[in-house]
Every structure is written in C-alpha cells, then in structure tokens.
Amino acid sequence: MTDAALLQLNAVSKRFGQVVVADGLSFSVDAGATLGIVGPNGAGKTSLFGMISGDLPVDSGDIEFDGRSVVGIGTAERCRLGITRTFQVPRPFDGLTVFENVLVAAQQGGGLRRAAAVDAALAALAETGLADRANMMAGQLGLLARKRLEVARGLSTQPRLLLLDEVAGGLTDPEVAELVAIVRRINGAGIAVVWIEHVVRALLSTVDRLICLALGKLIADGNPREVLGRPEVKELFLGTESAIAGDRPERVSEPVSEPAIDPAGGNP
C-alpha cells in the first residue's frame, strides 16, 4: 500500500503438495499498528507467520520489512531486524530458567549486551508478570505462564513487529483479559502487533484492523466489526459458530470447501 508500511506482502504464494497455504497474498502492516487475523483451521494463518518470520520459505512473491525484501534472509537475521513470532503451542527452552529464556532473546535477537540485556530481559518478565518466576526452569511452568513466556521472549528481542499465534487459546476469561492488557501495553510502546486468534473477543478489544483468511486467500480486510459482519466471513467463521448453536445444523460437520470461501463467488 504505502511506502511507509512496516511489513508489506506482495503476491506471496506457498503450497505443500496439493494444500495451498498462501495464494497470492498481499497486504501490509504499518509501523505501530495492530492487525488481527482470523480464519478457519487450515486457512494458512500459522504458515503465514512462518513465512514472515523466515521459518518457511515462500514459493513465490515478496515480503518486505521496513522497505527491504527479507525473502532469502534467515530467521535469526530477520529477528535481529525486528521481526519475531510466538508459537501457538508454547515452545520455551524447557532446560533453561525463565530468565535465561528471555536473556537469550535479548542478547541475540535484541543485540543487547551485558547490563542492557539483563535490564531488557527483566523488563519483559515484569511486563508479562513473570518476574517472580524468573529462576524457575521454564519446563515447570503452567500453560498460562508458558504463553506469557512466549510473549516475554518475543518482547525481549526488541521487535518492531510481533507476531502472536493464538496466545489466548486455551485460557480462561480472566487470563485472556490479562493477556489482552499485556498486548495492548506492548502495542502502546510502539510495537506493531499481528495477532492470529480464535478468541474473537480478545481480538476485538485489541486490534484496529482485521483480516480473514481462508485456504490461503485474503477474503476480507478492514475494520474488525465490519469484517466480522460481512456475509462471506460469517459464512466461514461465525456461520460454523451459529451452526454449533443449532442454527444451521447441516454445516456442523461439513468441511470448508473451495466454493464456500471463494471471495468472488457466492454460496454453492
């Protein structure tokens, strides 16, 4: 879109055999912005994060960060440029203490040295409410703390773009509220946040913009409530929810099929 965009995807495509995870995806994220991503399972959301962070090579298309192409740059190098992600299933370094987890990120990803790295690591733990567990082994943490540690580790790399992959999944309502508050504070510090989430409530209270993906295609992009109100999104996303509620029982077990989510076409 604009030259000022922090992250710009241009016609990014990726497939695993017959499975399309990105089909000519183009969108941008401005510096300091918030963007939510929703979509059914298999829509390519997590793969998208893999391609932006560098874990997953793209088949075609270009990804620009801060005005330069990062395709062909390794994950660690992209992290040092300011892109980092969290994992849907938390993957802390179990054999390291909580503090060591974030210290590694601050030193390597953030490029900080000695006292600066320690300060940044402690700040990230304080931000995510883990300061009192700094000396525990990460492997001993419970689910909420592990999710927070994912965020803390990401934060320690001093990112300009933080990719959050379902950090609210599996948490209770009060826990979700705490995480939302953390994410809002992070964004308030000027870090752009892209958040994949099934817990729509959490997204709506955090993001300014929402995109909906299905089978690797962008099918809606805009104001979160407006996007969720669109018929093609409801069909995909809320449609299944209302089906669960008994509204449209024929959709409960029906797999998402290509025509159903075609942005141009209607329903089959």
Next chain:
Amino acid sequence: MVWVNAIVQGLMLGGLFALFACGLSLLFGVVGVINLAHGDFAVLGAYVAVALLPSVHTNALWALLFVPPIFAVFGYGAQRTVLQRSLDTGPLTTLLVTFGLSVVIQNALLEGFSADSHSLSVGALATSAFHPAHGVVVPYLRLAILLTAVAVLGSVQLLLARTSVGRQIRAVADDPEAASVSGVSTRHITGIAAGIAFATVAVAGLAFGMYAQFAPTTGSTWLLYAFEAVIVGGLGSLWGTLAGGCVLGLAQTIGEQIAPTAGTLAVQLVFLAMLAVRPTGLFPARVAV
C-alpha cells in the same frame, strides 16, 4: 591394601573413560549426532600428533597445544558441512554417515601409518609414580589424566551453564526453531558446540595415546567404553559422564583384582546391571545439556 589400590587405579582409569566419553556425550546431547566415528576421531587426534611432532622423542604434551585447536576448527567445519546435512536428512542418516567416516578414517590411517601400533612419548612422566601408602601406586600420568578429565568436563559444564554461548547452545539443543526466532544463529552455534566436542575428543585421543599403544583400528574398541560411560552416567549430563566413567573404571580394576582376566567382563556386567536396574543412568539430566 590391594583393594584400596584397585579402587585408586579404577578411579584414575575412570578419568580416562570419562575424558574420552565427554565428546560423545556433548555431540549427542547438544548436536543430536550419535557419532559412531568417535573412537576413530580420537585415534586420528593421536596420529595427528605423531605426524606433526618433529620426532618420536619429542614430548607429546606439546601436542596438547595444537591438536585440540585443529580439531575444534575441524569439528566446526564438519558440523557445518557433513553432519548438519545428514541431520537435515534424518536421525538415522547421521549413524550411516559417521559409520562411513569411521571406515574412511581407519583405512586412511592404515594407508598413511600402516597397521603398526604407535605411542606418544611423554618422557619420564610415563614411568614415574608416587606411593601415598604402602601397596598403593599412583602413576603421575594417570593422575594427570584424571585431573584433566575433571578439568575438561568441569569447564565444558561451566561454559554451558554460565556463558552466553553456553545458553545459546542449550537453547538450540532444546528447540532450534524457537531459538532462531529469538535471534540465535542456530547453525553457527551448533557448529561451535561440535567444535568444543571435537576439541575434547582430541584431548582424549592424546591422553589415550600417552597411556597406551594405538593402531588405526583401536578406536572402535574405545567407542564401546565411551557409550557405556555416557549411558551409565545418564544421557545429557556431563558430571554424570564423569561418574559413569569412574564406575566403569572401578569395575575394570576391581574385576581384575578378583581374576586377572575378569576386568572387561566386570565392566560389561556392571553395564548390563545398570541397564536393568536404572536405565536412565546415575544422573539423568533434568535439563538437556
């Protein structure tokens, strides 16, 4: 007093086993490579000393100055090329590749140095000993090897626990993908870990070469003891490896005390008993080292 002496000898022999097992433990625990060529690399280290020392009478202790650094660089290179590629292909590939390396090293050494056995000369150190008590003999060389083992294992453990590189090594061993999104250059760090492992293999090879005679095929026999020390000590724990080495060393010398030919048998019996009673080893790592 013969039993006290057997125990003292056993501990010193255990130091040699542990020193030798250190590189195997590291390469498996941190890099994920089960190095079937481990013993051959150690023998190769001893032969590098034979080749580079100016004469067979030069004190081989000088080799400690240059063989481990050569091996560290070599280990880094091997990891970045052959080992990493085989790891990327699958865990079984590393077994095949290191087995292949073992064959290549043995035959290259046969070609270059013939099947005759060699030894590394350490002058008077090889034969002098002191007697802390009647009937107890402590050869200086064996004591030095035990102390070297403690020093090497201890400093590697400290490096892993306390330094930035060590934290990165542990992070990569835990989860390479998560490490890379935290900004860790995983392949470089794995290469460094392999370099450290290979440097300890060189120290072990030199120590073995000073302790006993070696030939191109000696490495495969040593490999078995290294595996046993790692398993008895507990996978992934370097202090465990030291303990495992000492247990095997004690089994060897106490076995020999019972019957002169029973040493090796005793080692294998202790190993089997360990597998049956405590298969996770003496000190299973709480953490992946």
